[in-house]
Amino acid sequence: MPVAVKNKLLEWVDKNHQNYFDLVTFFLNGEVSIQEKERKASYFLKKEIQSLTYNSIDFPPDxxxxxxxxxxxxxxxxxxxxxxxxxxxxxxxxxxxxxxxxxxxxxxxxxxxxxxxxxxxxxxxxxxxxxxxxxxxxxxxxxxxxxxxxxxxxxxxxxxxxxxxxxxxxxxxxxxxxxxxxxxxxxxxxxxxxxxxxxxxxxxxxxxxxxxxxxxxxxxxxxxxxxxxxxxxxxxxxxxxxxxxxxxxxxxxxxxxxxxxxxxxxxxxxxxxxxxxxxxxxxxxxLNLDALVIKILKRKALIGNVIHNDKCKFNNKTINSWLASPDSVEEFVEVLIDKKWIKLGCDPEESRFWKLINQEEGKMFGVFTATEKQIIYDWIAGESAQDADLNARRIQLDHKDKNNYMFSFLSDGELEDIQHQIYETGNLAMKINKLLPYLAPHAHHRETGLWCTQRFVDFLFPFLSHQKFTS
Incomplete structure (x- = not known):
């Protein structure tokens, strides 16, 4: 990342320190130096501490x-x-x-x-x-x-x-x-x-x-x-x-x-x-499944607002018209409930909307992922669903085992480079200091970070290294 861009990012984050997502993104950016992160951390923590009330904390005096x-x-x-x-x-x-x-x-x-x-x-x-x-x-x-x-x-x-x-x-x-x-x-x-x-x-x-x-x-x-x-x-x-x-x-x-x-x-x-x-x-x-379902439907509306025909109308508006603005999706859902296309608190199979998205012959089959359908199913069923039916009403999800492909064949040579540096360095302190950046929050769970963590454990906590292979 160019220096000018880094400086602009620092200045921008300082001015917008109440935007927590941007702060998280900043701290997890591997291109930003530890020194810059330390400066931002100090500034942010002092701001947070100023608003604390900790004198009444339940903490033992002895x-x-x-x-x-x-x-x-x-x-x-x-x-x-x-x-x-x-x-x-x-x-x-x-x-x-x-x-x-x-x-x-x-x-x-x-x-x-x-x-x-x-x-x-x-x-x-x-x-x-x-x-x-x-x-x-x-x-x-x-x-x-x-x-x-x-x-x-x-x-x-x-x-x-x-x-x-x-x-x-x-x-x-x-x-x-x-x-x-x-x-x-x-x-x-x-x-x-x-x-x-x-x-x-x-x-x-x-x-x-x-x-x-x-x-x-x-x-x-x-x-x-x-x-x-x-x-x-x-x-x-x-x-x-x-x-x-x-x-x-x-x-x-x-x-x-x-x-x-x-x-x-x-x-x-x-x-x-x-x-x-x-x-x-x-x-x-x-927890509020209503809001989560509306989010799902608003996202679908972005791609579905021009592909429905004009034959089906609700309250004199076509489906395309209802979906034209994400802001109208919530009202559209209320209309579907009012028209009994969605029967909340009942078996979802009684809802026409559910059949449209779940049955293979349904006109919206394939539009929603298995995860989205599980959320919609449970939203419709509500308190009517019984635990005895849990297996029957759980949507089958495709299992993805991340560990099978987490080591990329498109390596940029980062792991090989740090391995070479560690093997070529005889001084323990130098080895440790080379490993440390890869133990950072943005890096430790990636391929190179995992290898560096193992070496760090081997060098400084050999008893944990043994535990690593027996657990």
Missing amino acids: ISKIQDWILENNKFQCAEYQAYLEKRNRGAGREYFKNVGQAFEFLIKVAPVKRVDGSWLFSIVHYWNDSVFRDLIQIYLEELGLGLATSNHVCLFDDLILNLGLEHFVLDLEDEYYHQPAIQLALAYAPPEFIPEIIGFNLAYEQLPLHLLITNYELQELGIDSKYFNLHITIDNIDNGHAHLSIKAFEKIYSKFNDKKSFIEKIKIGFTLNDKGLSSRQIIKN
Whole structure:
């Protein structure tokens, strides 16, 4: 990227720092230097912190009690989950996702934050030669799957989205879904003065939330691969997982700081940054298949507004006229409901619209993808659908195994080049410094990044390297 273009991008992002999507794009741009990202990260984080209210945060005043405090919270979440399971065993329905379509909507809306999973710890990796940071670096490497695509958190979520056919929905999300990802990426490139905030953020993020346990359970129940969510339950555990490592890191680094009071205040700030943006709980609470279906139909209207004949009219308007403007699509759907072409709350087979898009002889057969049809089906069926019919009413999706083709034959030589540099370099520090850029949030889940992560693990965490091949 030319220098003039980079400078213009920096200036533009600074002036529009409330556009979170642009911030995420900026931080994930491999052409922008770490120095430029660090400058932007510092500016953005200071803006975010100014609007925080963290004095009332539920944080133990006695730091020696931090582990007990987290353990108690963990026990409380587990007890709540057991209460949930007991309700389900007594016949209660799912609390989060009434159908597959709602689960799809949830996965679409959490995609921006899941695709930067663990990124807030990237800046800590640069302190690899200081043992006090080893616990945090280990957490980051495990978020990266120790360099294995089958365990790398971003690879896992991307694979899930790809297999479910949801990737193009993510491109149509509102800016608010990029707020928390922007914060995590800013922490990824934050200068050393933000180390306490990063530790505080990590301390909060690695706790076991009730919503994760229920999400994992209900996705499995709906037949959706929940490996990504289950992995966070197992490796984040308080006994020997990331929650445990987070506490160890906190205690070690706290002991090194002279200004203990300032350190704790900054820890609280980092802890509170977790609450910025839309949380999974808020997304689940506000699931709205109506809006998602309208989005799907508006997208189809862009290509379907000139291909229908003029014989069929609704309220004296042809279908082409109704579809001429995306803004009229919602009203058109209301008309279809009013005319009984769509019978909400009934078996979709009773709706003429569903037959048109689902039956092979239907005039709109093939217009909607299997994923779009699943969402429309569940929208029409609503509460009428019973779990006993779940298999019958699930649309069959074509499974795409990303791991079968993630290594491109059209290589630009990047991997071969870094391999040559590592093998030709005898100095460990030089090897590490060559690997580090490929562990960045935009790169670690790609072919070269995965290889570099494996070498980083081999050099600095040999016990994890062994674990990599036995897990």
